[in-house]
Amino acid sequence: MSERNTKQKSVILKCLQEKSGDHMTADDITDYLKKKKMPVAKATVYRYLARLEESGLVKKYIISEQQPACYQYLGGSEPCLSHFHLMCQVCGQIEHFENDNLQKMFGDIKTNEGFFIDGRKTVFYGTCRNCTGD
């Protein structure tokens, strides 16, 4: 009937909260909890993540195909509109950055093209600082 509190949910949520700044895959969470001697089955992780996403507490990012999805704890707070994701096509590293102007730019595009760009769903592809060098 109502949602039950379990140890598994508790440790999954705590894991997300502690490493909230970064993204984590379901595997990351599973591995982390195993190392901390609080193992949780991967199926359970996926099931709970789906719930957390539905409730809005956690955001799911599909970085690229054939690569595990990334999850990020948002908490009850408003999702940050000026937070963006960069994926380096050379080294595969995922970076984040904040940029208010880009969000404004998207506002203009909404006005001009009628298309609302969700910066949180969009991943920018390119080459990172380290890989640009040569």
Added chain:
Amino acid sequence: MSERNTKQKSVILKCLQEKSGDHMTADDITDYLKKKKMPVAKATVYRYLARLEESGLVKKYIISEQQPACYQYLGGSEPCLSHFHLMCQVCGQIEHFENDNLQKMFGDIKTNEGFFIDGRKTVFYGTCRNCTGD
């Protein structure tokens, strides 16, 4: 050594040119060619699509996870730096638009963050005009 011309490649490319105005999945292509009595193995379709994407003739879109990727014929036209791709997450429609300011914005990001964004590889996700209405 050099690339060989085969019937399979020919019909796959023709199919993309004629029918991928929106976008097609590998399955769409396979099914279409089977109906046209020119069956091509799915593995061959995937292999050739990967090449076409690499060469820039075809663009690959990941609409959402756990859903087949979509491919679209772009042609051999010169890559335009101010040409961008939008994918509506509601209806799946792919739109294009031109915007010089956005490209400039990417230049600023390169300066500030050191990350070079490839606008041609990046797909913007959001909600299109038709689907915004509710």
Added chain:
DNA sequence: ATTGGTGCAAAGCTTTTGCAGTAGC
């Protein structure tokens, strides 16, 4: 005659699901 391309089936990957057992309430 080389050797790149194809077809088939099996494997690879992430994610989902079925089911029996477990543990909140």
Added chain:
DNA sequence: GCTACTGCAAAAGCTTTGCACCAAT
């Protein structure tokens, strides 16, 4: 004592890969 939740393994679904054969050059 209900019944939601968990763990395990198997299934699902898209894509890739190994391998033997075929066909383009």
